[in-house]
Amino acid sequence: MLNILKKSDKRTLIHEGYELLLLSHVNELKGVDLERLDGFVIDTASEKEAYSIVKEVRTHQNIQVSLLPLFINNMYSLSNEIMINTDGTLDAVMLSSYIQRIITINKRISTLKSPRNFTHENLIQFKTLAFLYSRNLLLTPVSNRKSLIGYEYPFISLFYKNNEAISLLKNLELAQKNNYVSFKLEDYVHLCKSCTSNYLNFRECCPKCSSIDIISNDMVHHFVCAHVAPEKDFKIDDGLECPKCDKHLRHIGIDYDKPSSIYSCNSCSHEFQNAEMKALCLDCSTENTLNELLEKTIGNYKITEIGEQYLFKTKENATKQNDVVPIGSLNTNLFKLLLNQEINRIKVTNGNSLFVKIHFQYEQLALLNKDLKQDLTKEISTIIKSYLNPSDVLSANSYNNYFLLLPETNETELKRLENIQYNLTKLLTDNLEGTQQQIEIHTHKILGTDSLTTFF
Helix, strand or coil: CEEEEEECCEEEEEECCEEEEEECCHHHHCCCCHHHCCEEEECCCCHHHHHHHHHHHHCCCCHHHHCCCEEEECCCCCCHHHHCCCCCEECHHHHHHHHHHHHHHHHHHCCCCCCCCCCHHHHHHHHHHHHHHHHCCEECCEECCCCCCCEECCCHHHHCCHHHHHHHHHHHHHHHHCCCEEEEEEEEEEECCCCCCCCEEEEEECCCCCCCCEEEEEEEEECCCCCEEEHHHHEECCEEECCCCCCEECCECCCEECCCEEEEECCCCCEECCCEEEEEECCCCCEEEHHHCEEEEEEEEEECHHHHHHHCCHHHHHHHHHHHCCCCCECHHHHHHHHHHHHHHHHHHCCCCEEEEEEECCHHHHHCCHHHHHHHHHHHHHHHHCCCCCCCEEEEEECCEEEEEECCCCHHHCHHHHHHHHHHHHHHHHHCCCCCCCEEEEEEECCCCCCHHHCC
C-alpha cells in the first residue's frame, strides 16, 4: 500500500517501509536527515528547480546521499540534461514496481564509504566510479550544444563548470590510464587552442594574406596547343577561346578538359593551388590553424574489475594517490634552464611565450603542520596542471610560489589562468576558514632582451 505523508513542510512517499522524499524546490533538502532516506523524487515542472535539486543531491559531500536513487515524477517532462543524471521517471501509483531497483542501488552504495585524504579530482573520479558501480551503467556521452566541447557526461559533468571540460576529460583519461575503466571511442572533438570551445567556423583562406575573400577557378587545358590557364583567361562573350592560339573551344573532352582548379585572392591578387584551412572560434574569436586545434576523444567508459576493487580499497589507494602527485613538474634549477633556452629562442624567432608566477598570500598556510601543508600543496599543483597544455612547464620553489612557462601562448589566450585562480581560491577558502584568501597571478611576455634576473 502506498502512503503519501506530510511532515511539517516535507512530503514523502512510503511503501513497504521504503521512504522517498518528494522535492519541488532545492530548499526542501534542508533540515532533513538525508541519510535515513531511500531516495528522492523530483516533483516539479521547473527546469531550473529540477536542475538545482539534481546538482545538490549528486554533488552532496556524503557519498551515501549523492548516490541515492533519484527519480522524476512521470507527470513532468524535463530535458535530457536533467534526465541523464537521474534514475529515470517514476509513477507514484506503481511505486511497488520500483522497489527492487531501489533496494539494489541502496545495497550497493551501503558498502561504499567516502574516502579521506583524496585530492578534489580523485574524489570526483571515485564518486563517478561508484555511480557506475551502483547502477551497473556505462558512462555514455550525450551531445549538448550548451557544452563547451559539444558533449556532457552523466554525473561527473555536475562537478565541473562549463569552461572546465578539459579537466573533466583529463580525469576520465586518468581513470582509463589506471585501468579503472575501459574506453570505447565514439567521436573526436576539435577545440580552440585558446578557450577549448568547439564552436568553430572552418574557412578556406589565402595562404599569403589569410583573407577569406577568395574564389575558385577551373583550370582549362587546350589539347591542340597544350596551353593551360584559369578558365577566366579563356572566356569571351560567346564561349571559350584559347589566349595562346586564338582557337575556339567548343566541346569539353574533345577540344579541352578541366584537370584541376586554382584559387585567386581578391584581397592581394595571389593565385594558389591549395587554400589554407583555418578555424575561427566563435566564442573567443581566436583564429586556429588545423594543427593548432586540440583533439580530444569522446567515448563510453565502463568500470572494470580493477575499478571495482579500487572502490573497496579507499584507505590503501588514498595513500597511493598522495604518493604519486608531484608538487611541481620540475625543480627550479631545471625550470630556469628551460626558461633561459626559451629567451634565446624568442631572440631568434620573435615568438610569443609567457612566464607566469602564482603567489599565495596566505599566512595560515605557514601555520599548517607538514603533512597538511604537503597535502594542500599537492592539491594546488593538481588543479594548476589540469589547465596546462602538454608543452607547458610547471615548477614550484615553495608551498606558496609556483612558476609556469607557457610556450607559444599569446596574452589573449589566458582564460585558463582565470579558471586556475577561481579554483585555487575556492580550494583554499574551503580549507582555511575564517580568512580572506588572496591569490596573485602575474604574467610577463618573454622578450629576447630578458634575462633570468627579470623573473627571479
